[in-house]
Amino acid sequence: MTPEExxxxxxxxxxxxxxxxxxxxVALAEASLAGLETEGRTLNAVATVTRERALEDARAAESExxxxxxxxxxxxxxxxxxxxxxxxxxxxxxxxxPLVRQVIDEDATVIRRLREAGAVLVAKLAMIELAGGLxxxxxxxxxxxxxxxxxxxxxxxxxxxxxxxxxxxAGLVGFSIGSETWGSILCPSAFTGVTGLRPTYGLVPRTGAxxxxxxxxxxxxxxxxxxxCGLVLDAIAGHDPGDPSSLDVPSPKSATSPDARSxxxxxxxxxxxxxxxxxxxxxxxxxxxxxxxxxxxxxxxKLPDLPFDETAILIIVVEAAAAFEPxxxxxxxRELNEPSVAASAEAAKRVSGVDYVRAMQARRIMQQELAKVxxxxxxxxxxxxxxxxxxxxxxxxxAFAYSDxxxxxxxxxxxxxxxxxxxxxxxxxxxxxxxVGPPLSESRVLALGRFYQENTEWHTRQPPIP
Amino acid sequence: xxLGGAAAAVLPSLPLExxxxxxxxxxxxxxxxxxxxxxSAAQLAKVSESVRKMKIPMGAEPAFVFAPRIGKx
Numbered sequence: 001m002t003p004e005e006x007x008x009x010x011x012x013x014x015x016x017x018x019x020x021x022x023x024x025x026v027a028l029a030e031a032s033l034a035g036l037e038t039e040g041r042t043l044n045a046v047a048t049v050t051r052e053r054a055l056e057d058a059r060a061a062e063s064e065x066x067x068x069x070x071x072x073x074x075x076x077x078x079x080x081x082x083x084x085x086x087x088x089x090x091x092x093x094x095x096x097x098p099l100v101r102q103v104i105d106e107d108a109t110v111i112r113r114l115r116e117a118g119a120v121l122v123a124k125l126a127m128i129e130l131a132g133g134l135x136x137x138x139x140x141x142x143x144x145x146x147x148x149x150x151x152x153x154x155x156x157x158x159x160x161x162x163x164x165x166x167x168x169x170a171g172l173v174g175f176s177i178g179s180e181t182w183g184s185i186l187c188p189s190a191f192t193g194v195t196g197l198r199p200t201y202g203l204v205p206r207t208g209a210x211x212x213x214x215x216x217x218x219x220x221x222x223x224x225x226x227x228x229c230g231l232v233l234d235a236i237a238g239h240d241p242g243d244p245s246s247l248d249v250p251s252p253k254s255a256t257s258p259d260a261r262s263x264x265x266x267x268x269x270x271x272x273x274x275x276x277x278x279x280x281x282x283x284x285x286x287x288x289x290x291x292x293x294x295x296x297x298x299x300x301x302k303l304p305d306l307p308f309d310e311t312a313i314l315i316i317v318v319e320a321a322a323a324f325e326p327x328x329x330x331x332x333x334r335e336l337n338e339p340s341v342a343a344s345a346e347a348a349k350r351v352s353g354v355d356y357v358r359a360m361q362a363r364r365i366m367q368q369e370l371a372k373v374x375x376x377x378x379x380x381x382x383x384x385x386x387x388x389x390x391x392x393x394x395x396x397x398x399a400f401a402y403s404d405x406x407x408x409x410x411x412x413x414x415x416x417x418x419x420x421x422x423x424x425x426x427x428x429x430x431x432x433x434x435x436v437g438p439p440l441s442e443s444r445v446l447a448l449g450r451f452y453q454e455n456t457e458w459h460t461r462q463p464p465i466p
Numbered sequence: 467x468x469l470g471g472a473a474a475a476v477l478p479s480l481p482l483e484x485x486x487x488x489x490x491x492x493x494x495x496x497x498x499x500x501x502x503x504x505x506s507a508a509q510l511a512k513v514s515e516s517v518r519k520m521k522i523p524m525g526a527e528p529a530f531v532f533a534p535r536i537g538k539x
């Protein structure tokens with residue numbers, strides 16, 4: 001396996017090559033860096049290439065493995081991190097022009113844990129400015145420009161983990177780290193055809209990560225398979241006293257048997273009559289048939305009629321306005337690419353405290369109602385997003401004008417979710433299916449993802465070489 | 467995160483000048499920004515109204531989590 005070939009394979013496939021010393025971590029890092037400097041820049045997927053640090057870590061990995069000290073499946077694997085995770089000595093820009101020179105002199109806990117697992121950080125990846133916390137209406141709302149989709153460079157990757165989606169899909173990194181408040185791991189995973197895991201709220205510590213919404217932010221992997229997401233989760237999950245919201249519970253282990261044959265699966269079908277693309281409906285129907293054919297008991301499920309989207313919006317905008325208060329009051333929000341941010345931030349500050357607390361009361365009820373739904377099912381499945389990757393020039397307010405109760409509700413309740421490719425449009429754009437489970441059911445969510453991927457090949461497809 | 471939904475047709479008059487200096491943005495909003503503010507404020511008002519309409523029992527516990535720090539800092 002050449003380094004270039006290895007970059008298009010899963011971590012699970014590449015790790016034995018590294019362990020057996022048939023593949024050099026230094027050569028792999030060099031290949032990754034070369035791709036990031038060329039295609040990565042063309043796709044607007046990269047904020048900073050961490051060449052010096054990457055080669056230092058890759059050489060250390062090579063020496064350790066040669067000395068018989070193999071750390072595990074991430075040892076020597078090049079990866080990229082969304083540019084909201086602090087990295088010592090490297091800019092951490094939060095995707096925002098006013099912060100392009102920001103250097104935070106410590107590694108985020110996730111970065112530190114990945115280094116301890118032997119993974120090699122090769123790049124800080126592009127993102128929507130401030131992870132879109134103050135609203136955005138175009139793909140260009142990023143200090144690095146609109147991220148281009150490797151499947152069709154005239155299309156967007158979705159956000160806010162836009163570079164993580166582009167770089168992983170294009171085979172520039174072995175895996176990447178993204179973050180989600182509402183949709184920011186799942187949507188880019190669906191648009192770019194990668195497999196992304198949004199962990200249970202609090203499972204992965206956020207120490208050293210930009211805060212957008214303290215009660216909703218999550219960090220998770222974006223990779224080539226559910227199995228790879230599990231390998232990365234094993235390295236980054238677990239309590240950290242630096243993050244008061246991080247859970248002090250045993251981490252769900254990914255290495256469970258992917259036998260999902262007896263599970264009860266609830267299928268949530270969006271109303272494609274109102275909004276969405278029929279090719280997505282057809283691909284999702286086929287995925288449901290596949291699961292049923294493999295022995296899972298699939299039946300249609302419904303969510304309660306509650307204002308999930310509205311509650312999520314209120315909580316996020318208020319917390320974001322507090323999180324970015326210094327940028328707002330100083331007027332530096334006007335340096336962001338999105339022209340309407342100063343106004344939307346001011347509007348967010350005007351939401352009353354009573355309305356915020358009321359949204360948090362509503363959230364508690366929604367959490368209970370979703371728990372009731374999940375008493376009848378082991379897992380829920382649904383199209384990740386009801387439409388195909390949007391054009392780079394699209395106005396997002398109109399393009400994303402659909403109700404997303406499973407997305408908003410599951411984020412409000414802190415539930416884990418996986419997006420896995422489940423088909424392609426006639427025009428060659430990826431389609432994603434999301435798998436949602438109860439809190440801390442990552443083993444189950446990943447097991448269904450693995451089960452599906454062991455019986456399909458959508459996740460192995462690669463974008464055309466430019 | 468993207469705010470969806472149509473803005474209200476009538477733009478409310480917003481009392482920017484009456485606010486305390488601490489809450490005032492560093493530079494006064496431009497005409498375009500005031501229009502955007504009115505649109506965003508109308509969207510958020512509509513969103514707040516949807517949540518207010520939801521039946522929530524009086525005294526329902528909000529989804530806040532606070533734990534006292536036990537032991538040495």
